[in-house]
Every structure is written in structure tokens, then in C-alpha cells.
Amino acid sequence: MEVVDVDLGDRSYPIYIGSSLLDRPDLLQSHVKGRRVLVVTNTTVGPLYLDRVVAALTHGGSNISVESVILPDGEKYKEMGTLMKVFDKAIETRMDRRCTFIALGGGVIGDMCGFAAASFLRGVNFIQIPTTLMSQVDSSVGGKTGINHPLGKNLIGAFFQPQCVLVDTDTLSTLPDRELASGIAEVIKYGLIRDAAFFEWQEKNMQALLTRDPSALAYAIKRSCENKAEVVSLDEKESGLRATLNLGHTFGHAIENGIGYGGWLHGEAVAAGTVMAADMSYRLGWIDDTLPKRIVKLLKQAKIPIAPPEEMTVDKFKSIMAVDKKVADGLLRLILLKGPLGNCVFTGDYDRKTLDDTLRAFCHS
Known part of the structure; x- marks a missing residue:
């Protein structure tokens, strides 16, 4: 134990x-x-x-x-x-x-x-x-x-x-395979936001996780819990640092709400949202193009969605994201990747046009 x-x-x-x-x-x-x-x-x-x-x-x-x-x-x-x-x-x-x-x-x-x-x-x-x-x-x-x-x-x-x-x-x-894969989306998140070595471990061990290798699962759970425990102990009520645990969640929650709760599993929506956040980070010039590709490859391996469902239009995303918990003083703050693997920011300081560009790239208008 x-x-x-x-x-x-x-x-x-x-x-x-x-x-x-x-x-x-x-x-x-x-x-x-x-x-x-x-x-x-x-x-x-x-x-x-x-x-x-x-x-x-x-x-x-x-x-x-x-x-x-x-x-x-x-x-x-x-x-x-x-x-x-x-x-x-x-x-x-x-x-x-x-x-x-x-x-x-x-x-x-x-x-x-x-x-x-x-x-x-x-x-x-x-x-x-x-x-x-x-x-x-x-x-x-x-x-x-x-x-x-x-x-x-x-x-x-x-x-x-x-x-x-x-x-x-x-x-x-x-646990059904689909539920297992949904959980893997959150495991991937920890590597992206604060633990580059863990992300690299996942790239080498994704097959072991999907086949439910006990030692691989135990390590992934322990490492994820250690990362989350550290963040929570520093910022219990989510004044800043803890919000970074929500990488991909602003887009993902909009998908869950927009198609009806339960239509997609939480991790499936977060996976698509993570790809969208990575795309936006790249468009802002905050990461190079290799990272979005690595994220998509890993999510594809886990058979989790890499784009929102067709019924999610640009307008639907915008109207739902406007009531997200991370809106402050009317400004939508997002968790975006910035710098080398394992780094991110929680910010409202980004070009609004870039958000529109990402939404248009993934959705029907």
C-alpha cells in the first residue's frame, strides 16, 4: 500500500x-x-x-x-x-x-x-x-x-x-474500457501542466495502462495523486495555482453542457478541450507545434476524442463559456500551455481573436 x-x-x-x-x-x-x-x-x-x-x-x-x-x-x-x-x-x-x-x-x-x-x-x-x-x-x-x-x-x-x-x-x-480511457485524460493533464517526466512516462507506457497492467495503473494513480495533493496544499480554494488543474476543462465543460450531461463522459470532453487549449496556446506562440502533435498522438492511442462533437458551434461554446466559474469581472480566464512541456498559465491576458480562431478551427460557425 x-x-x-x-x-x-x-x-x-x-x-x-x-x-x-x-x-x-x-x-x-x-x-x-x-x-x-x-x-x-x-x-x-x-x-x-x-x-x-x-x-x-x-x-x-x-x-x-x-x-x-x-x-x-x-x-x-x-x-x-x-x-x-x-x-x-x-x-x-x-x-x-x-x-x-x-x-x-x-x-x-x-x-x-x-x-x-x-x-x-x-x-x-x-x-x-x-x-x-x-x-x-x-x-x-x-x-x-x-x-x-x-x-x-x-x-x-x-x-x-x-x-x-x-x-x-x-x-x-x-470498470468499462470507455470509463478507463476517460480517466486517462486526467492523467495526461498532470503531465502537461506540471510533470514533464510523467508525460514522457505515459508516452512509453500508454499501452500498459490500457491493458490494465497493475503496476502501471498504480504508478499513474500515485503520481497523479501526488501532483494534485501538492497543488491543493498550496492553493486549497483555487485562487490561482489550483485553477491550472482545469486544463481543457473550460472547453470540456462547455461540451458536456452543450450536448447534455452524460452525452460524453467527463474525460472525453476534457480530452477534446485539452487539444483545443493546446491549439490556442500554439496560435498565441506560447508553445511550439510539436506539443499539440504529441498530445493528439497520446489521446488517439487511448481512443479518446480529439475534437468536439459536431453539434458544438462557435456560438454555443461562447454562450456556455460566458458562465464558466473562471469568469472574473466579465473576463474569461483560461488555462493555457506556455513554455516547455510541464508548464502552463492561468490567465485572462490573451488575444480574444485567438480564442475565436481556435473555436472556428474546431467548430461549425
Whole structure:
């Protein structure tokens, strides 16, 4: 087992990464506060892993009592109506301030359970058990929680850190290939924005990741978590540095919203968005032409999209991006690549015409 620490002073917590961690009752029980637990999962993950989590929590005659709520699966359910089901269950079963919520699932479950924990009784403990590559390398770490709004993704939420993150790499064995590839888009991001050596490792080891080689996956997860933990510890509330973790996300979130949540997986939209951000960076003269080519080659190898879907027009991109969370004082700020591999900037200081040129290059007008 590997342990990566997220250093946030008295709110620091460990990320445990390894095989068969769901069968380690000591890990889970040691992070549960109080005696009441509510496990939040979905119709896909629940039948696979819920019984094992309950068994770990109650193992050895522990005095922990466990309730669960099983939500529908999919990005389109990351909304207020579904969130209310978590509150309904918590209130019906009389969860108290010392209870612990556990998120068992991918990024949607983690974001919703975390937001529910941040809000219920003004804040109760919670634990992340991410079961997709996307959530293991990204969304479960760093305390971003929330739900979508019809006008924009993740616009309603809170920063709320978990007690721990438990990454059982065995859960990836039941992950569909498309979901695995979607998670790889976030792994590629870390190499591009801050870890050139990691990007180069991916270029050599992409096939191993796609065939689910255990040591390659474990390394990719650990390295991604280390990068994210470092950024979060320096900028928890995203005042500057942490925004760089959103490379490709401004374009990507627009795609997800524009075609309807769940039409594309998050990582698929981010992949196309990353290609667009690289194209814009090249047009600004901030990177040379070899980097966009390397990005496209790697994404193609992983069989992830490298361009937005046809229904995304220039106007549709612009209207959705206008309500992005990174707009400040009416100015859309973007994460763009600048300088050698492993460097980027978060800035609103770019030629607006260049953004138009990139949008026109990828979209119908």
C-alpha cells in the first residue's frame, strides 16, 4: 500500500492506494467518527462493492451501524433532485452530527456525497472510496464537491475535505474500457501542466495502462495523486495555482453542457478541450507545434476524442463559456500551455481573436 498525504494543516488527510483495501477493516474504521455511517453509492457500483464496504465497517464486532442510499447512475443525475435523496435518507435514519458519509463510486457520487456531507447539519465527516480511474486520480482528492445546474457544470457546491481517500485499485477490474480511457485524460493533464517526466512516462507506457497492467495503473494513480495533493496544499480554494488543474476543462465543460450531461463522459470532453487549449496556446506562440502533435498522438492511442462533437458551434461554446466559474469581472480566464512541456498559465491576458480562431478551427460557425 502507498500513502500520499494531502497537507492542509489540521485538516490534512491520507490517500491510501493499493490492492484489496476494501478488505482492510482497520483503514475504514479508523476514519469513521461516531457510530453512524451513511454509504452513498449508485445502481452500478452498489451491487459490486456495497456489501464489502458494510462488512469492513462492521467487522470484528465494531459498534458502527450502517445505512445506505443507492442513487441512479450517470452525470445527468448530478442535480438537486437526486441530492435530496441523500438528505431524505440521512434525516429518515436520524443521522447526527457525529455521523460519517461514505462516497462509494465515481466522480458523480463523490461530488454529490461530499456536497451532502458539507451541507447536512452544516457539515458532517465523510470518506471517499473512488471506484473509477477518473475519481481515483482527480475528483476524490482536494475537497471539491457539488452538483450541476442546467446552465453550467459544478456551479453549486462547496470546498469540503474528506477524512481520507481509499483507492482500492482492484475496483478498476470492473470498470468499462470507455470509463478507463476517460480517466486517462486526467492523467495526461498532470503531465502537461506540471510533470514533464510523467508525460514522457505515459508516452512509453500508454499501452500498459490500457491493458490494465497493475503496476502501471498504480504508478499513474500515485503520481497523479501526488501532483494534485501538492497543488491543493498550496492553493486549497483555487485562487490561482489550483485553477491550472482545469486544463481543457473550460472547453470540456462547455461540451458536456452543450450536448447534455452524460452525452460524453467527463474525460472525453476534457480530452477534446485539452487539444483545443493546446491549439490556442500554439496560435498565441506560447508553445511550439510539436506539443499539440504529441498530445493528439497520446489521446488517439487511448481512443479518446480529439475534437468536439459536431453539434458544438462557435456560438454555443461562447454562450456556455460566458458562465464558466473562471469568469472574473466579465473576463474569461483560461488555462493555457506556455513554455516547455510541464508548464502552463492561468490567465485572462490573451488575444480574444485567438480564442475565436481556435473555436472556428474546431467548430461549425
